[in-house]
Amino acid sequence: MKMSKKLNCPECKNNIELEKEYSEGDVVECPFCGIELEVVGKNEDGSLRVEIIEEEK
Numbered sequence: 001m002k003m004s005k006k007l008n009c010p011e012c013k014n015n016i017e018l019e020k021e022y023s024e025g026d027v028v029e030c031p032f033c034g035i036e037l038e039v040v041g042k043n044e045d046g047s048l049r050v051e052i053i054e055e056e057k
């Protein structure tokens with residue numbers, strides 16, 4: 001079984017190729033814009049569905 005390790009950043013719209021598999025609840029940092037994304041599920045095409053984590057400093 002082949003798992004997709006792709007996702008589309010909702011912030012910068014770049015396609016990200018992940019080096020490892022992530023599951024729901026994991027946090028991924030976008031290598032393009034640096035934003036933190038939480039994995040919330042999977043899309044029908046197998047790519048990861050993510051949401052932007054709003055962080056205040």
Ligand SMILES: [Zn+2]
Nearest residue numbers: 009012030033
């Ligand atoms: Zn991004």
